[in-house]
Amino acid sequence: MLVKRLLVGLPLKTAQAAHERLSKTLALAIFCPNPLSSVAYATEEILLVLVLAGTVALHWSIPLSFAIVGLIAILNVSYRQIIYEYPEGGGAYLVAKSNIGELPGLVAAAALLIDYTLTVAVSTAAGIAAITSAWPSLYEHRVALGLSAVALVVVINLRGVRETGKIFAFPTYFALLALSAMIIVGYAQLLVGGRPPGGPSEAAATPMLESLTFFLICRAFAAGCTAVTGMEVISNGVKAFRPPEPRNAAATMSVMSIILAGLFLGISGLAYYHGVAPKADETVVSQLAHHVFGDGPPYYVVQAATMMLLILAANSSFSGFPPLGSALARDGYMPHQMSGVGDRLVFSNGIIILGVLAGLLLLIFEGDTHALIPLYAIGVFISFTLSQTGMVLRWKTKRGAGWQRKLMVNGLGAVTTGISTLVITATKFTQGAWIVILLIPILIVWFRSIRSHYKAVADQVMLSRDLRPPLPRRNIVLVPIGGVNRAVIRAIDYARQASSDVRAVLVDVDPEETARIEIQWAQWGCGVPLIVLPSPYRSILETLLDYIEQLLQKDQDGWVTVVLPEILPARWWQNILHNQRALMLKAALLFKERVILTDVPYHLQR
Structure with a gap:
């Protein structure tokens, strides 16, 4: 008990829950590291696919990046509408369940739970990769470092929402500032025509392993779609914001989308202009930092900042997984223990379960980012598509002021995310995406078996009119x-x-x-x-x-x-x-x- 109090802190009174609400500044630090951190590896994932057609194909990274930014804009507007329509939170699960039906709702929930778990594992592995790029001697300890990072994030989240925001605010904003500085300085160097201190402006030619086909471009787009993972997490946690909750959540959503688009395009553009190609032992961001800052202290600042942002990205899942688990538990689809908050007014059981699952993934895949990423993004895009489709059906039924415009926005979101889901599934299926496709129905069967159990218990213990109090027994x-x-x-x-x-x-x-x-x-x-x-x-x-x-x-x-x-x-x-x-x-x-x-x-x- 003493160790718990030292790590987690003293219990909070239930009446203090209102004071634990988040301002927009703290909410950005808690909810947004996941999508914002994806800029550290999204460009690299695009290049890893395009480089199969040789370095001459790398110029496709720019139009693909603009296509993904367009997707970010569509999702931003779509999820703002969901936030205002469902201020109690619940995200894709609640939207799909209430407008399409139970099964689509459970599909969305299963997909998101898988994606949140993968987010913690991928973000942590990528953060450790940033450190091992700067200090290669740590590479053999990457799994132990990753598990330690997950354990640290679990403990911080168990301390409470507001305290988590205070702890994560500085490193989050510091990381955004460092990456922004690298992009601004990098483009300034290109504008003045100076030679970057890190080396030549063109990478060595890479032999062509595949032809540059439409399917290869689709694969690259699917790989880059990791940049939009985590955008839905704010819609799950609207209740965590200070009043007016929907307005503050929507504003945070827009700020996050603008920063995400700017960082992603900035890194993709710099990678193109410097001719950066992916390397096995060094990340694209590390190469860019070398080009922009050389080997001086600013390089290590960027690497440390990237590592912090990537590890903090796991925190977004700790803000999404537990509330979603709580919503499922209240509906009887998950153990009831996940529905309530702990003595620090957070969903403690959900936080611990997510940490354990992510740790197991790090152990199974040995902390390899590229082994984990093929499993990534499928779940979140399935939930994107279902939530947007659910909103289309809601506007058709509910109507109201401006319903046609809202329907068009969510309809566009449903079409674009639906196409993206098909592309991602088709291109990543043989690389491991089949595991996610298989896990979703397994989870749905598990959800329904839990609900059947609770229903059977309720039927057996329920008091009925024909039941009479028993007579005293020996x-x-x-x-x-x-x-x-x-x-x-x-x-x-x-x-x-x-x-x-x-x-x-x-x-x-x-x-x-x-x-x-x-x-x-x-x-x-x-x-x-x-x-x-x-x-x-x-x-x-x-x-x-x-x-x-x-x-x-x-x-x-x-x-x-x-x-x-x-x-x-x-x-x-x-x-x-x-x-x-x-x-x-x-x-x-x-x-x-x-x-x-x-x-x-x-x-x-x-």
Whole structure:
């Protein structure tokens, strides 16, 4: 408990929830690192595909970047409409479920949960790659560094929304400033015609491995679409903003989109003008920083800033995954434990689960960004398409002022994201995207099985009009003993308050010991009868269970309460010095009908 308080902090009162709301400045630091950080690898992913057709094909990165910026603009306007229409949050899941149906809603939810998990893993891996580009000696420790980074982000998020924003605000804005400075200085150097200090302005020619086909260009576009992942996260967390929530959330959405488009185009343009091609041991941003700043301190500042932004990008998922899990839990599709907030007024269970899942991905893929990215973006584009389609159906049904304009905006969003989804799925399917396509139906089956379980529980425990309060039943209270001591007498004292029919039960496995206990019981048993059960074997548990079964068979409506005297040592390690008979008996009786277990602890002082 002390360690938890040191890491997470003291509990917050429920009344403090209103004071934990975010200003636009802090919200940008919490929600936006994910989409903003994608500029660190989106351009590189485009170039990794185009370079297959040789360096002469790299000029296609510019029109593809403009196409993706156009997609950013469409999504910005579309999600602003969702924010105003659904101010309670919920994003694609709620929009698809309420307008299209349960199944599309669950598809959107499953896709987003997968994408959020991948975002944490990809962003962390990319952040560590930025560091290992500057300090190659750390490369072999990339998995351990990635797991440490995920654990750090989990702990920070468990401290609460507002405190998370305060912690992340400086590194987020510092990283944006550093990347912006690199772009501005880089273009200034190009405008004045000076030779960049980092080296030649053209990369060495790369041999052509594939022809420059339309399919290759589509693959490059699909790879670059990682730049728009995370744009939906604000629509899931509208409630986290200060009032007026929709207005502040929409404003943050627009600012984020403008910064994202500017950084992405800036990096793509610099990469083109400097002739940068992807390398296995150095990121594109690292190469650009070398071209712009050389090997001086500014280079390392850019790398450190990129690393911070990429690792902080994982935080956006920690702002999206838990609220989405909570919405699913409230609807009965996920365990109810995910629906409530913890003592720091955040969805603690969702945060921890996301951290564990992302850590497992880092271990499985050994922290390799390029191995993870083919799985990326598919989920989020499926949710994009479903949410936009849901909004189109909503405007057709609801109508209202300006509904035709709103329908056209969301309709354009549905068409563009739908086409993008098909392109991404087709081009990345054999590279690992099939895993995501397979996981979505598996998750949906899991969602529905959870809901079926909760429905079955509700049906079985529900009170109905024809149900009458039961008549009082006989309750036989048994106190299993293995000797006579203070713990046993304490349990007997409690048992006598619960029923008039109390019996101490002793299994006879040693006649001499049994005779000695019977003599002690005559003195200390408080008048409670001692039932001695003969056992031909050394099995105490089986003999006791047979006796309980006989009592249940004799009285089909009666209760049997087993009161267990249990000695609890003062220190945890001392438990190994005591037998675990009470624990085994609990495990054997827990699922037995009409048997009630009561534990009477006796605490030792040392």
